[in-house]
Amino acid sequence: MTAATATKQALLQRLDGLHQIPTIPAVLAPLLRYLQQPVEQLDVQKVTDLLSQDKSLAAQCLQMANSPLFGRAQNVQSLRGAVVSLGFHHVSDIAMSCGVLNMLPSDKASLDPVVFWEHSLGCALVSRQIARKINFGDPGKAYLAGLLHDLGIIVNLWVLPKEFRAAWEMGKGEGIPLHEAEQKSMGFTHCDSGRLLGERWALAPELIEVISYHHAPEKSAEHTGLVALVQLADLLCRMSGLNYGYVEERQVNLAEESGFGLLAQHSTALKDFDWARLTFELDSYMDEVHSLVRAIYRT
Amino acid sequence: MDGPPEPELVRIRDVIYQTAGIFHPDNKLRLLQDRCGRRMKELKVQTLREYSECLTIRPTRQAELIALLNEITIGETSFFRNxxxxxxxxxxxxxxxxxxxxxxxxxxxxxxxxxxxxxxxxxxxxxxxxxxxxxxxxxxxxxxxxxxxxxxxxxxxxxxxxxxxxxxxxxxxxxxxxxxxxxxxxxxxxxxxxxxxxxxxxxxxxxxxxxxxxxxxxxxxxxxxxxxxxxxxxxxxxxxxxxxxxxxxxxxxxxxxxxxxxxxxxxxxxxxxxxxxxxxxxxxxxxx
The missing domain is CATH 3.40.50.150 (Vaccinia Virus protein VP39)
Structure with a gap:
């Protein structure tokens, strides 16, 4: 058995051991279940009450509700105000953002949680922006997919912190993508571990596909377009400074990536898409993402 | 960034991008507004809407675009700029x-x-x-x-x-x-x-x-x-x-x-x- 296969075995065993697996945050499960009902059956007060059960989550939602990244013009003072102003779906996305990202262990020796947050939030925003611009389905879904695509990194940080730190250091040292470093040093990637957690949490099938295949969208079967979109958004973020805390020393031509061809099959608008402009727009996201994540992290 | 950017400024940003190929992301719009402001003072133009017309409708629009681009690129040249x-x-x-x-x-x-x-x-x-x-x-x-x-x-x-x-x-x-x-x-x-x-x-x-x-x-x-x-x-x-x-x-x-x-x-x-x-x-x- 090679060292890599041994590590993969170890991961599977530890995940099976259950006690180490991150559980979906206590407040999120009932909130998300409630929000899955038809909109007309939802009650603002009930959503506000569910959110209020976790004070830090509530405060973080309020921070996000007031960020220009969510298009707010006026200052939202109360949680109820945030729910009304943002709408149920946005609240659900925001709660998910905060809830999941709060699970990060604070091991600053390798991937800094703030940096991971920034990458995830950046990828969510870029995914949403691409979806809007090329008229690809529901931008909210693209946002959530972008936000959760690296769920496996959280698993790796929890379950195999030492091994993951070695992989991250290899990625940093060689300037190679993190998933390549993980594959080389651990024998599996955050896509594999993310998939295990996604399945255990019974996340929506399209989210599980994004988590599993965002580095190889050609392997996805059902939701190829969304997986491809997140692949491109992720890559754009990593090349534009919203990375994992180190620079990947490489050149990327998005049009040559497998996701580009796959996404083009779902959207004719992609052919004439202005990637340069989106890249420049990312400049302004960066500032907002940095300040928002820092503000949330202090909350 | 305080709230959504002013629509006229966004329009000017888009005109500049379409004609000159240089883009001002939202966090640089204030700078763009400042540069437009200098041109507006020179032209004695009061509002961004009016200035936007100087760049798009008026017969002198080409010359005005160049004047604005000059303002935009002022001080751009330096060692190790990018x-x-x-x-x-x-x-x-x-x-x-x-x-x-x-x-x-x-x-x-x-x-x-x-x-x-x-x-x-x-x-x-x-x-x-x-x-x-x-x-x-x-x-x-x-x-x-x-x-x-x-x-x-x-x-x-x-x-x-x-x-x-x-x-x-x-x-x-x-x-x-x-x-x-x-x-x-x-x-x-x-x-x-x-x-x-x-x-x-x-x-x-x-x-x-x-x-x-x-x-x-x-x-x-x-x-x-x-x-x-x-x-x-x-x-x-x-x-x-x-x-x-x-x-x-x-x-x-x-x-x-x-x-x-x-x-x-x-x-x-x-x-x-x-x-x-x-x-x-x-x-x-x-x-x-």
Missing amino acids: QPQLDALRRIVIPKILEAKSNLPLRRLRIWSAGCSTGEEPYTLRMLMLEELNVQLKDWSTEILATDLNERSLAHAEEAVYGSYSTRNLTPSYRNKYFIPQGDKLQVNALARSNISFSRLNLSDDSRMTFMKSMDAIFCCNVLIYFDLASKRRVIQHFFNNLLPHGYLFLGHSESLFGVNDDFRLVHLPGATAYVKGERTPAGGKSL
């Missing part, structure tokens, strides 16, 4: 070029600074090459061609004396290695002035443009923004022909060729973009 671009050149682009040329007998690198203004860009490039002389560029000769339309700028470039604004990004190491103090100014030393040739060139001069052959990289920052679409297309076509097959074209920060040329391919480097000739590959040919 660090991510320079890092990408050194760490990723030069290795790729050297690899592409590894089987050729002539070990020579040719870089063109097209629209070099007062010379900060070509000297910066020369200093980077010098830094790599004993590393990547051992046994390689490098040649930098620097051209501009403006003779006064070229004279300044050849004199190579710069004030504090131009030299503000210099690290102490570069300052000590490649500059000599001249009163309160700095002059580029003989070493960093070697292997650069300055000449006057109009990028619209088709006959002379065809002679700028065999380039490995072309830097053309904040120059094309002043050209109309037809001239821009011609210049870019020349760049395309002048570059070797593995060649790179670098534009200014937030400058794009979108809608101008379909032959160049946009590539992303860490924190920077560039254009490559490359082959037309079918999309989806490679997995990540």
Whole structure:
């Protein structure tokens, strides 16, 4: 058995051991279940009450509700105000953002949680922006997919912190993508571990596909377009400074990536898409993402 | 950013991007507003809406756009202006070029600074090459061609004396290695002035443009923004022909060729973009 296969075995065993697996945050499960009902059956007060059960989550939602990244013009003072102003779906996305990202262990020796947050939030925003611009389905879904695509990194940080730190250091040292470093040093990637957690949490099938295949969208079967979109958004973020805390020393031509061809099959608008402009727009996201994540992290 | 940006300003931003190819992201809109403000004062125009009309409807719109672009690019020229671009050149682009040329007998690198203004860009490039002389560029000769339309700028470039604004990004190491103090100014030393040739060139001069052959990289920052679409297309076509097959074209920060040329391919480097000739590959040919 090679060292890599041994590590993969170890991961599977530890995940099976259950006690180490991150559980979906206590407040999120009932909130998300409630929000899955038809909109007309939802009650603002009930959503506000569910959110209020976790004070830090509530405060973080309020921070996000007031960020220009969510298009707010006026200052939202109360949680109820945030729910009304943002709408149920946005609240659900925001709660998910905060809830999941709060699970990060604070091991600053390798991937800094703030940096991971920034990458995830950046990828969510870029995914949403691409979806809007090329008229690809529901931008909210693209946002959530972008936000959760690296769920496996959280698993790796929890379950195999030492091994993951070695992989991250290899990625940093060689300037190679993190998933390549993980594959080389651990024998599996955050896509594999993310998939295990996604399945255990019974996340929506399209989210599980994004988590599993965002580095190889050609392997996805059902939701190829969304997986491809997140692949491109992720890559754009990593090349534009919203990375994992180190620079990947490489050149990327998005049009040559497998996701580009796959996404083009779902959207004719992609052919004439202005990637340069989106890249420049990312400049302004960066500032907002940095300040928002820092503000949330202090909350 | 306080709330959504003003719609008129966004409209002006889009006009500038469509006509000049330079983009102001939301976090730079205040700067753009400030530059528009200077022009509005000059024109005695009260509102952004009225100024936007000066750029789009009025007969003098072309001249006004150029006046605004002049305001936008004021103070843009300095040593080491775009660090991510320079890092990408050194760490990723030069290795790729050297690899592409590894089987050729002539070990020579040719870089063109097209629209070099007062010379900060070509000297910066020369200093980077010098830094790599004993590393990547051992046994390689490098040649930098620097051209501009403006003779006064070229004279300044050849004199190579710069004030504090131009030299503000210099690290102490570069300052000590490649500059000599001249009163309160700095002059580029003989070493960093070697292997650069300055000449006057109009990028619209088709006959002379065809002679700028065999380039490995072309830097053309904040120059094309002043050209109309037809001239821009011609210049870019020349760049395309002048570059070797593995060649790179670098534009200014937030400058794009979108809608101008379909032959160049946009590539992303860490924190920077560039254009490559490359082959037309079918999309989806490679997995990540």
